[in-house]
Amino acid sequence: MSRLSYVGLVMLGVVLFDGALVQADRQPAKTPATAQSDAERGRAVFNGKGVCYYCHGVDGNKDQQPQLAADTAALIAQLNPPPTDLRNRTALRLTTDKARAKVIREGHPGTGMFPDTTMTSQELRDTLAYLALLRSESSAKRK
Numbered sequence: 001m002s003r004l005s006y007v008g009l010v011m012l013g014v015v016l017f018d019g020a021l022v023q024a025d026r027q028p029a030k031t032p033a034t035a036q037s038d039a040e041r042g043r044a045v046f047n048g049k050g051v052c053y054y055c056h057g058v059d060g061n062k063d064q065q066p067q068l069a070a071d072t073a074a075l076i077a078q079l080n081p082p083p084t085d086l087r088n089r090t091a092l093r094l095t096t097d098k099a100r101a102k103v104i105r106e107g108h109p110g111t112g113m114f115p116d117t118t119m120t121s122q123e124l125r126d127t128l129a130y131l132a133l134l135r136s137e138s139s140a141k142r143k
């Protein structure tokens with residue numbers, strides 16, 4: 001990886017980490033844990049403090065990119081390999097939640113993807129439940 005793209009990725013990490021902090025500040029701690037399914041809570045993490053939606057699209061829809069600062073969007077557009085379409089089962093390489101938890105905690109292998117250190121274990125479990133929901137919706141849609 002060239003030095004320039006390394007610097008770019010580090011900057012992206014900083015931008016996204018800042019975003020996560022802002023999001024975390026904004027999240028009111030009001031949702032009672034029992035009121036929603038785990039996948040629903042995971043969806044909030046995905047589209048919120050986890051900043052997964054920055055790269056994977058809102059609700060995991062790759063064609064629904066959020067409004068981002070132009071330089072952040074440009075850095076994400078340059079990612080190689082590009083962010084996976086989490087709703088397309090045939091595009092997925094990981095087969096276990098253990099492996100998924102690892103890429104979320106330790107970063108995505110082969111990319112400059114920074115590790116998430118802000119999620120609680122509960123939030124990680126909820127996110128995994130949400131990813132499973134995305135996969136099941138994917139198969140439901142396929143002919």
Ligand code: HEC
Nearest residue numbers: 050051052055081082083084092093094100108109110111
């Ligand atoms: C900076 C952009 C970026 C962000 C933010 C991001 N991802 Fe990813 N993600 C990627 C890229 C790029 C890949 C593809 C890695 C590869 O092909 O090896 C990927 C791959 C994955 C995979 C592996 C899919 C598979 O089975 O092959 C999972 C699961 C995943 N991301 C979940 C998440 C979750 C959950 C979050 C939020 C906590 C998240 N990602 C945040 C860029 C991102």
